Amino acid sequence: MPKDNSIKSVLIVGSGPIIIGQACEFDYSGSQAARSLREEGIKVYLINSNPATIMTDPMMADKVYLLPLNVESIEQILQENQIDAVLPTMGGQTALNLCKEADEMGIWEKYNCRMIGVDVAAINTAEDRDLFRQLMVKIGIQVAPSHVANSFLEGKEYAQQIGFPLVIRSSFTLGGSGGGFVHDKSELDEALKRGLEASPIHEVLVEKAVLGWKEFELELLRDQNDNVVIICTVENLDPMGVHTGDSITVAPAMTLSDTAFQDMRNKAILMMRSLGNFSGGCNVQFALNPETEELIAVEINPRVSRSSALASKATGYPIAKIAAKLAIGYSLDELKNQITQTTSAYFEPALDYVIVKVPRWNFDKFKGANDTLGLQMKSVGEVMAIGRSFTEAIQKACQSLENNAVGLGYYGKSLMKSEEILEYIKVPKWDRIFRIKDALMQGVTVKTIAQATGIDRWFLYQIQKICTIEKELGKCFLETLPDELMKEAKRNGFGDEQIAKILSGDCTEDEVYEKRKAAGITRVYKMVDTCAAEFEAKTPYFYSTFEG
């Protein structure tokens, strides 16, 4: 289906202030969407209350409104301008909620402005936990047993029925706020109260917790012809129980067989197609039972999300840009891959590298805050690293955290004994990945750590590989360090500073650099090109690595 030429002007709704759980990713998507629509000759209006964004730069949209994100502002904009359509899917849950509210008040209808990309029914189904559950049951997809409660007493009653551990999820909130785990009866009252208060409609979902299952996210695009592609599959290193925004995540999925992945892909497509009128980007989350490989649908977001910003950077596929084009009527096969410029936008990116995202927390700025990670997102930012192996990517990510870490291989020596560490890592906290490495350095087995944390063994084997190299490095002085070991260390993401700290004797980062340069161990640059080098790329971006 070609572009809908009746749409000559579009209002993009931003996401407002940057808060924990909703950061600059929606600035990225909103900016991409504005650019994408303007290149189609569409006049773009933009509303956002946050002036500290790229999207509100005067050159991004035809007219920018720095107004509070409420229905009054929307009505003012619609009074002042003839706007054909509103695109609510670029500004996160804030924009969706606002557009839904305006719809309920009949604002869009009154000013003859169409909602494009998604309709209110789809928003409701995705956000209302009960409607979501009913839809899943109808299409035969398993979900965790749950009940919607609108009062404290109701919540208590359902909690008794379902049994512990439980999850309390607050309806229509962002970043998982108001949600939490309830391990036993003593925690229930407070969790219920918090959840009900956080919800704008005083509603929570009381749900059975699938703690310890593996968690995956799929980023999809769908067009008006019902064509669907999976842009990226992201695996959470942390199992179910830690908010995705607080999880270390990896792309592509590292531990999925094709059988398990295709099951997930089929279900994600079925869910997306069942959601009603919707064209654009969508995110689906699953929990996978590592023993049986059965799947549980966790949620679906019919909008561009935090994860889609990550998926765009991870694959090179500009999700928001294409999603905006789909919203104005294009189908995927009518569009070109933006990176190759010759192949089709209807395809699924292939990666020949590993992406690792590590969140960055700032608990030192929030004295007294509970630093245990759970359903409510607590990180204030994240880093994304690219490598030609998981070990390289996670080390690069740790080097970029701007804390005291110098890669995963060096974070000072832990003072804790193995037994203490093993107890410590049972609870997810910001430094768990470093403490896991400490435990492995001390000789704790992968099996034991996997049992304590629920983290898939494959990731732990990889961290063990880093430990093995660190131990080998520690036995050497700069002068005695063999080139082969230096090369192995660089290929596994060790930084020069990190190597200098690990080596016996005193040496500096510069000395390590000079030594490896003399040995010809230097960086090469590889492309992020959406297609694993199958086609020539016209506008790729690059990352550095060590090969050969």
Next chain:
Amino acid sequence: MNKLSQPAILLLEDGHIFYGQAFGKIGTTSGELCFNTGMTGYQEVFTDPSYTGQVLIMNNVHVGNYGVKDIDVESNSVKIRGLIARNLEEQFSRIQANGSLQDYLVANNLVAIEGIDTRALVAHIRTSGAMNCIISSEILDEDKLKAELAKCSSMDGLELASTVSTNEVYELGDVNSSIKIAVLDFGIKKNILNCLVERGAHVRVHPAKTSLNELKEFNPNGYFISNGPGDPSAMPYAVATIKEILKENRPLFGICLGHQLLALANDIPTFKMHHGHRGLNHPVKNIITGRCEITTQNHGFGVDPEAVRKHTNVEITHLNLNDNSIEGIRLIDKPAFSVQYHPEATPGPHDSRYLFDDFITMMHQN
């Protein structure tokens, strides 16, 4: 870390040389280089008979992570000739797995090399085209390797299908089914047969060089022409049989090599592609319905697009959205159709399995 840390060498026909570490069996192997961009399903790919004679580069950087599982196979043994990857993993995490990739490759006598800059290698193939190569973890002398590599025959004009076809006739599915399909096996993938049997068909699988008269003994409602390795133009025996089958006016469905053979049986030539299509993300448009499918592909030969377009009795049904190549055809005067890609898609997306339904429906209507 992997137990083996033994050096290995990869030498290309054009003289390029890559150094890496041995994986799998210690030894020497040679074949035609090709690459697969899929990110899941390595075991299914390794056991796919269509890869016979090919040394495979995996673009995905970690291979072996979820081990191997007895049922995740497309045939009873590893069919690729050699394996090249960035990181081959000996340690795996899948609870349902039966063993590690390392043990599996050793048991299947497969020589592999890891630690290779696969991206540079793939880019080289993309520009220079498919070529032969040799991998060795026992001969590290380059001149000796060159001499060994010279013995490796070119894929162009090579007939390989009869070497991987079944020797004996065998049957699968419900013997009382009203749908009987005679299958010509040129290296069929197990899951193609599963897709037919799951839809209630009774199939009889025949060796590559079976005549029409022998096929007819099964009294089939339809004929299936399988995928397989090698150059279709080197298979005049198969083309002759398909020409005979077409005279029967029974439904016929061909996949991959089967598609190329159906083209040849209609005097449409095939050609060797520059570097082929292999992966799980190839976009195809069904131009009859307008719907798009993400497909699994594995082919190094294609059908001549000009000849298809000029043919008065052949209609294009599917096109590749990346390079506009012919992905599906059907005959106008007969119930015969074929696709270049793999609708059974193991590994890969299940978007195209409707084609098996179409085939079954065709047989019911015939």
